[in-house]
Amino acid sequence: MTDIDAETLGWELVGWDGDERAAHVTGLTRVEILSLRDLFPRRDDDFLATAVYEVPPALYPAMRSAVPHLEFREGLEYQIAGFRLSG
Numbered sequence: 001m002t003d004i005d006a007e008t009l010g011w012e013l014v015g016w017d018g019d020e021r022a023a024h025v026t027g028l029t030r031v032e033i034l035s036l037r038d039l040f041p042r043r044d045d046d047f048l049a050t051a052v053y054e055v056p057p058a059l060y061p062a063m064r065s066a067v068p069h070l071e072f073r074e075g076l077e078y079q080i081a082g083f084r085l086s087g
Helices: 028-039 057-066
Strands: 009-016 022-028 052-055 075-086
Touching: 009 028, 028 052, 028 057, 028 075, 052 057
Parallel strands: none
Antiparallel strands: 009 022, 009 075, 052 075
């Protein structure tokens, strides 16, 4: 995505199970993404929208500190991804 307009984006934290199914999905707001982005220093953009970002277990505590409602379920592999909202 180039010329990113954060107003037209949505984000999800997705936990994938062993069968590669999205077993746990949490929607994220623009404000939440802005509070999480610095946890991903190798990001391609400020809104975590141009790639899928793996969330290693070592980041779970910092992510919960930044966005308290986040949950991480045992046995799932998590990623954050941005997408264009249909409109």
